[in-house]
Amino acid sequence: MYPGAVCLRGINQRKTGKIDIISVCVSTFGLTETVTMKLINSSARGPSFTCLTLAFLLLLQCHHIASDFGQKSDSALIVVDNVGGGEGVGGDEEEEAMVNLKVVQPIEQWQTLKPGQAVPAGSHVRLNLQTGQREVRLGEEQLKYWKQEHREREGTQSSFTPDELKQAMKKIKEDLNTDSVVSKYCPLEELKTDMAQLDLIVETDVQIMRRLLDQLNSSNSTAEQRLNILLELEYLVHQVDNAQTLCSMGGLQFILEGLNSSDFRLQESSAFVLGSALTSNPVVQVKALESGALRMLLTILATAQPFRVKKKVLFAVASLIRHFPYAQHNFLSHGGLQVLSELFRADGGRVLQTRIVTMLYDMISQKELISQAGLDPVLDASHEERVRQYSQVSLEGELLEKGWCSLVPQLLESTEHDYREKALRALLVMAPMCLDKYRSDSSLLGSLLSLRDQYLEMVQSEMILGEENGYFAEIVELIDALQVKMK
Structure with a gap:
């Protein structure tokens, strides 16, 4: 399957239990009508008469679809390369028509296309034989670079019309206008006067x-x-x-x-x-x-x-x-x-x-x-x-x-x-x-040894909780540094 193609698939089951799968693809790019038919047989023998008949009927249906597309009917599929960029060959009217198209953003699952909707280039499009509706999803190349966080970000973004964007930009310029900001606030002296009338005093x-x-x-x-x-x-x-x-x-x-x-x-x-x-x-x-x-x-x-x-x-x-x-x-x-x-x-x-x-x-x-x-x-x-x-x-x-x-x-x-x-x-x-006083103080030496043993146990508890350099480890380092100086 390649981008911009419509594919039809049919299944024929023989009495012997063999199954024939027919896949017909029609290229929809431009006004060309390139039809490709592919027969896939589960057995080594050729397809039956019924299978060939079904393939022929599907081929005629695809030919009719391609012909309708070439006539630019209202229900034709439109592939949009770049809605906002580039210079069109059809003048301003064609550019305006392209901007007004509603471009469908494909996802990983099949979704139904409505008449007049366009799809980005590279999308995977098919015709559902049961419902008669066209369906679209992401193409293989698009799926490679489509990340979950990108989809979530796209889902939360809101779409705005050009008029709404213009109004928003105009509002920002008005808010940044110094005169409009100053006009919203009164001078300090005027504020003091107003507050004095209310028996309120403004003091520094x-x-x-x-x-x-x-x-x-x-x-x-x-x-x-x-x-x-x-x-x-x-x-x-x-x-x-x-x-x-x-x-x-x-x-x-x-x-x-x-x-x-x-x-x-x-x-x-x-x-x-x-x-x-x-x-x-x-x-x-x-x-x-x-x-x-x-x-x-x-x-x-x-x-x-x-x-x-x-x-x-x-x-x-x-x-x-x-x-x-x-x-x-x-x-x-x-x-x-x-x-x-x-x-x-x-x-x-x-x-x-x-x-x-x-x-x-x-x-x-x-x-x-x-x-x-x-x-x-x-x-x-x-x-x-x-x-x-x-x-x-x-x-x-x-x-x-x-x-x-x-x-x-x-x-x-x-x-x-x-x-x-x-x-x-x-x-x-x-x-x-x-230092001499420390070395002669037996109570100090005993306190340091006792404290070190006590805090070592606390350090083990910290390590169990995932705190390798915790508060108690810092106290042990202080005790060790003092003992080194006393040696």
């Missing part, structure tokens, strides 16, 4: 912070009102620009005054606002250090305060000294490690201990990172100054003197995996200065 962040600071400074404000004000300020100062603007407005002084309040709730909220404003904001870090915020925070940690207050104050201290070597130097010179060691021993829980160990880990790792980057011969002036400032932070001697080599291993006794992980990371970065 700066205006809001100014209003909140005025209320915070008012003597008529109650404690509950001040707590709500601090809560709103904490939300705003997460943005770097807002935190810097708050300092330029004098808001930092109001926050520090809240730290000296006798109301523990105001102390907690003020420390929370301060820590949020200091996070990743060097400008605010410098202003806070110049305003004496570090000494005030260390004083609160060194005195008897509720746990909630100390947790927020510790957050503010960590935000103040992070990536700020000058503040770290002041932290050490004001006895910061001594205050943290007393807080570590006094705390009954593990939350503050974990935060303290994390702060120490950050300080040590930041200094090591800067010193390693200092090996690069191409450095700018600011980096050289940062290296110089970190060299003045004598953290190693302070850690040995304050007994941190023995304090950090205590966190391994916690049942929380996160606390153990942070303790192991801190022990690794402290190893160069605490």
Whole structure:
């Protein structure tokens, strides 16, 4: 079978049980009438008279079909090579007629063709002798490249008429028109006027912070009102620009005054606002250090305060000294490690201990990172100054003197995996200065062996679940690295 052909098949069964299959194909390309008849016999002998008669009748029928096709009747089969491309030889009228044809997209199964329908070139077409209808399906070459996902994509696509496409393009151009977009919205000043008539006020962040600071400074404000004000300020100062603007407005002084309040709730909220404003904001870090915020925070940690207050104050201290070597130097010179060691021993829980160990880990790792980057011969002036400032932070001697080599291993006794992980990371970065202490600490050696066996079992469970490089495997790697350093 080849593309553009109509094939008829007949079956003749003899009395002897033999079967003759007759296949007649008629080419439908152009106006030619090429008729091919093929007899297929299941036996070695020739076909019977009945079989030949049937073949002759089928041949006449095919000849009639081909003749009708050549006369371009309404029910003739039309093969379309390319509906939208190329220049036709019949002028604009013929091109318009070709565009208006409804082209049937063949599929793998036979489907009935209606009068006036066209088929793509290469399609497989036949005449159903039982129904008298023409049927079409994909040709052999088309089936080779017809994929399931292509059929699904074609099935979900919607067809649009040329007029619909033109209207859609026109709508897109109208939507992209700047004047039409601007006309849909009113200016900000007009919006403010309309909202003022509704007793609504449009405020920027700066205006809001100014209003909140005025209320915070008012003597008529109650404690509950001040707590709500601090809560709103904490939300705003997460943005770097807002935190810097708050300092330029004098808001930092109001926050520090809240730290000296006798109301523990105001102390907690003020420390929370301060820590949020200091996070990743060097400008605010410098202003806070110049305003004496570090000494005030260390004083609160060194005195008897509720746990909630100390947790927020510790957050503010960590935000103040992070990536700020000058503040770290002041932290050490004001006895910061001594205050943290007393807080570590006094705390009954593990939350503050974990935060303290994390702060120490950050300080040590930041200094090591800067010193390693200092090996690069191409450095700018600011980096050289940062290296110089970190060299003045004598953290190693302070850690040995304050007994941190023995304090950090205590966190391994916690049942929380996160606390153990942070303790192991801190022990690794402290190893160069605490190695002798580690080797003489028998409880540390026993804890590492016990933890390793425990986490190896958890790693096996992770591998069963398909997690080859899971969280517990990472903890085992930390334990192994620490044991290697201790040998």
